[in-house]
Amino acid sequence: MNRQALVELLDRVQRGETSVGDAVAALRDLPFSDLEFAKPDLHRELRTGHPEVIFGQGKTAEQVAAIAERLASHAQNVLVTRLEAAPAERLLQLAPAFRYHADARLAVRQVRPVEVSGKGTVLIVSAGTADRSVAEEAAWTCELAGNRVERLHDVGVAGLHRLLDRRDRLAAARVVIVVAGMEGALPSVVGGLVDKPVVAVPTSVGYGASFGGLAALLGMLNSCAAGVTVVNIDNGFGAGIAASRMNHL
Numbered sequence: 412m413n414r415q416a417l418v419e420l421l422d423r424v425q426r427g428e429t430s431v432g433d434a435v436a437a438l439r440d441l442p443f444s445d446l447e448f449a450k451p452d453l454h455r456e457l458r459t460g461h462p463e464v465i466f467g468q469g470k471t472a473e474q475v476a477a478i479a480e481r482l483a484s485h486a487q488n489v490l491v492t493r494l495e496a497a498p499a500e501r502l503l504q505l506a507p508a509f510r511y512h513a514d515a516r517l518a519v520r521q522v523r524p525v526e527v528s529g530k531g532t533v534l535i536v537s538a539g540t541a542d543r544s545v546a547e548e549a550a551w552t553c554e555l556a557g558n559r560v561e562r563l564h565d566v567g568v569a570g571l572h573r574l575l576d577r578r579d580r581l582a583a584a585r586v587v588i589v590v591a592g593m594e595g596a597l598p599s600v601v602g603g604l605v606d607k608p609v610v611a612v613p614t615s616v617g618y619g620a621s622f623g624g625l626a627a628l629l630g631m632l633n634s635c636a637a638g639v640t641v642v643n644i645d646n647g648f649g650a651g652i653a654a655s656r657m658n659h660l
Contacts, residue, residue, distance in 0.1 A: 416486060417457060444481050448474060451481045460659070461556055461652055462487040467494035467518070472501035479506060479520055489520040490555055492548060492648050515547035515647075519555065529558035529658035531585025533651075536574075536601060538567030538591035541616045545647040546590040549612065552651025553588075558658050568596045581605050586654040590647065592616025595627030602636025608657050611641045612650045 423429035442454030456462040465478050475498070479489045491509075494502070499511045499518055509518045533553045537546035543564060553560045561584070566574040574581075574597075581587060581604055590612040591597040598611035611634070613627035620626060624644035631641045642649040 451478050453485050465491040467491045472498045476505040483522045491518040515551050532559045533586045533654045534561050534584035536563045536589045538597045542590045542614045545614045545645050548647030549588050549651040552648050556655035586657045588650045588654050592627050595630035598631050598639050599634040599636045602639040609639045610650045610654050611639050613644050
């Protein structure tokens with residue numbers, strides 16, 4: 412349940428359109444629901460502004476479907492991250508209302524329309540095509556959180572002219588998410604070109620000395636550009652939530 416839904420419920424009680432008993436029934440599962448193997452947090456959107464998201468890795472399709480059903484029954488849109496193709500196929504059999512986005516490795520079940528409430532545009536900038544999966548996870552997270560999202564793919568530092576050719580799009584964004592692997596240099600470059608928040612996402616893309624994204628992570632943490640915020644390796648979801656909160660301030 413989000414803040415708007417709670418206000419509407421209390422308004423109906425005040426007007427006499429909903430009984431106190433019915434209101435109690437609507438609120439009985441707050442703040443969480445117990446499924447034994449999981450306890451979906453039904454209070455999170457009211458508390459933080461963003462509903463609980465299901466981390467698909469390590470869960471069976473049956474578990475994901477059960478958690479999703481409980482969230483959806485409380486009028487929450489459902490996002491499942493880190494969902495590979497095989498469990499996604501099974502999930503779609505169990506819950507056909509889901510839509511799977513293979514490029515982002517996530518599934519979405521939309522219960523209610525998403526209202527664009529962010530104050531500006533979140534621009535997703537990715538260094539290479541291999542970084543696209545993490546970039547798309549960030550993009551979908553932002554969109555479902557009520558933000559206008561634009562994408563700028565394959566503009567890494569190996570061909571810097573590709574990025575400089577799109578400086579107008581960098582300037583027009585309110586928040587920029589920059590996704591890069593290898594040595595992780597792109598956020599520093601973007602951070603030196605813009606006057607808005609930059610959320611850097613290191614990816615595990617790269618050869619052996621990249622250490623599964625550790626080199627990119629350390630490079631971003633050591634950025635000489637001021638105002639660059641760094642999330643964990645491959646954490647497109649975390650970047651999307653951070654950028655959404657910045658865009659809603």
